[in-house]
Amino acid sequence: MTGKKRKTLTYTLPEEFHVFGFSRDLLAWYDGQKRDLPWRINRDPYRIWVSEIMLQQTRVETVKPYYYAFMEKFPTVEALADAPEEEVLKAWEGLGYYSRARNLQTAAREVKARYGGIVPDKPEEISTLKGIGPYTAGAILSIAYEKPEPAVDGNVMRVFSRLLYMTDDIAKPATRIKVEHLVRQVIPVGRAGDFNQALMELGALVCVPRTPQCLTCPVFDYCLARREGVQEELPVKGKAKPPRPVHLQVAVVRRENHVLMNKRPDQGLLAGMWEFPMVESDAETPAAKQEILQDSLRNRFGMDAEVLEPLMEVQHTFSHLHWNMEVWRCDWIEGEALPAQARFVTLDEISSLTLPVAHQKIAEKLKSDQ
DNA sequence: AACTCGGGGCG
């Protein structure tokens, strides 16, 4: 009965918002309750920038240790711009969404070359930098430069959907545009950065996804969803597609005390990271799996190897993929001319390469078995 | 507008 399409809804701010009440009460709460976070010690645009990139789709507690290490290693735009790409990727290892790291360095080099190392403070300039989308542009401009720009992330979407009883699907891009227009109307002059952070802080600490803590909410009085008792039904969000299963045969090819590793292409999934060679296959029988793996090693690495026995199975789920990995112990037989992206390394050397978590699981087992 | 792109924490 209920179709997917719905009449377009428009929202206006209740009168209370216009008399500074909402912004004043939210900021007062933020001034007293804000967390002590490492990117809040000053307003250095580069420090804010790095934090915002790391925080994309990533929790504060996860980011903290990476942030400390990253700022230690790359303290300035120039330090990041001049660093080897491999080192930047290594600093990102385990954090996920690795294109963030590559784009961040690309943008740092752009800032050094085109803007004299100064992060631009104009929306139309900063938005051209790789990895800086609508949210991150608004966050840097408001927090570092006090520009009155909205910074609408998942927290702000949730907070506003409840405040204004919005039933739009927050998974849709059009909804973010609506919320940006609404936020723009309530940014207090001179405190844009704190206000945007206060909205996010509220979403992170009080107006949380499940079981929002309305009794301690500083803007309880303004919330239309709470007024109707529907705060736990909001926001509306369409369901994501389940991850697609992928079956992989993985080779641990040993040659004396070395293991064959392969560097993934510099585009696409896990770009530029190292892995144990593997091949996608829906083969059913062990013999068929062994043959496919052996053929793949010959075709891709010009190598004869014997696929001996199963070592372990590894499951790993991404947002859109589910890897079923069957790992095989293999022995190198012959073949010396490895392609450029492949190397034999010792177990100790593996830890200096940048590996995705799924392959770290394999490396750990090899180390524990030796 | 839909898809790709990681990994972990929590109820």
Add this chain to the structure above:
DNA sequence: CGCCCAGAGTT
């Protein structure tokens, strides 16, 4: 287990 996280780039 499903959901969500200070989203952006590509098609």
